[in-house]
Amino acid sequence: MGQHSFGECREGHIPCRLQRYKPDALLLAAGGLGKSEGGDIIEHDTGFCDQTIMIQSSETYMRNLRQWLRDTADSPLEEMSAFFTKRLHDYEEHMSVWEESYRAFSESIPSKCQRILDLGCGTGLELDKIWQKNPDIEVTGVDLCADMLDKLLAKHHDKPFTAICQDYFQYDFGHGKWDAVISFESLHHFLPERKKELYRRIYCSLKENGFFILGDYIACCSEEEELLRDVYLDRRKHSAIPENCYVHFDIPLTLEHETELLGDAGFIIEKVLDGSATIIIARKGD
Ligand SMILES: C[S@@+](CC[C@H](N)C(=O)[O-])C[C@H]1O[C@@H](n2cnc3c(N)ncnc32)[C@H](O)[C@@H]1O
Numbered sequence: 001m002g003q004h005s006f007g008e009c010r011e012g013h014i015p016c017r018l019q020r021y022k023p024d025a026l027l028l029a030a031g032g033l034g035k036s037e038g039g040d041i042i043e044h045d046t047g048f049c050d051q052t053i054m055i056q057s058s059e060t061y062m063r064n065l066r067q068w069l070r071d072t073a074d075s076p077l078e079e080m081s082a083f084f085t086k087r088l089h090d091y092e093e094h095m096s097v098w099e100e101s102y103r104a105f106s107e108s109i110p111s112k113c114q115r116i117l118d119l120g121c122g123t124g125l126e127l128d129k130i131w132q133k134n135p136d137i138e139v140t141g142v143d144l145c146a147d148m149l150d151k152l153l154a155k156h157h158d159k160p161f162t163a164i165c166q167d168y169f170q171y172d173f174g175h176g177k178w179d180a181v182i183s184f185e186s187l188h189h190f191l192p193e194r195k196k197e198l199y200r201r202i203y204c205s206l207k208e209n210g211f212f213i214l215g216d217y218i219a220c221c222s223e224e225e226e227l228l229r230d231v232y233l234d235r236r237k238h239s240a241i242p243e244n245c246y247v248h249f250d251i252p253l254t255l256e257h258e259t260e261l262l263g264d265a266g267f268i269i270e271k272v273l274d275g276s277a278t279i280i281i282a283r284k285g286d
Helices: 058-071 080-086 088-107 125-133 146-155 192-205 222-238 255-264
Strands: 042-045 052-055 115-119 138-142 161-164 178-184 206-216 267-274 278-284
Touching (some): 080 088
Antiparallel strands (some): 206 278
8 A cells, every 4th residue: 555656547636735834724634545534634544654644535634625725825925945043943843743854855865876965955945754674775865955964964963964055956966877866855846847846857867777766745635736826836926036046835736747747857757655745656658
């Protein structure tokens, strides 16, 4: 359970979404487990996560999401780096509900990988698990929030780690350099128009048969993707936020859209794992 090949029907699928920076009403998940009767929130053991998490129907989820968007309509958008700095004190505790996803993510990295690039590494929660398995794996981590990187460096001063405090849309990934490029819970803050070029650059930066492993928030349906995109664009416009300023607001894509972008960049989708985060394992073709 919790694992399917790309191409399997995901109609009616409700992806896992645990605690992102949203209220309790939106803390939910389900790994392709079907809908709860009448849209009530119920508890369910997913098997994959080996933890009891809440699931609800996509209808209820969308209703709660719309309500949450109305409730937060007047909250100003926060600049990305400032957002994470402000929450640094309890960031890792907040993300601890994702423990099993971090484990699954680390296990999805092929053992032969020796050199990896982590986009949006933050305080290194995925790296905690990766280095537990293989302490010699060489990692370059890119993050635009210096405070998140400092915390990572304090935890892992003894590891083969290079910290790059930069925007990953600007950083030069190089060519044919990495066994794997990874990213956990960072790319859902960006529009597909931006990700398209990024995925192509990731592809070129990988060694032959290298992997891009993406763990992220996936929209449960096109309606969620479109709604969040519209609200995001409206709020940016309303607050006259300059185009080059990144703000913290979730704009996830559906799995179909995300994998289409990856396919357009040349990737072959090897596997998709559904847990509290969706993990997409994409391989650079021959
Ligand atoms: C939700 S955190 C995830 C951090 C880490 N991967 C984890 O799972 O704990 C998202 C991270 O992405 C970083 N980030 C967002 N946009 C970025 C960009 N354009 N370039 C570099 N880092 C970025 C943020 O600063 C933040 O540390």
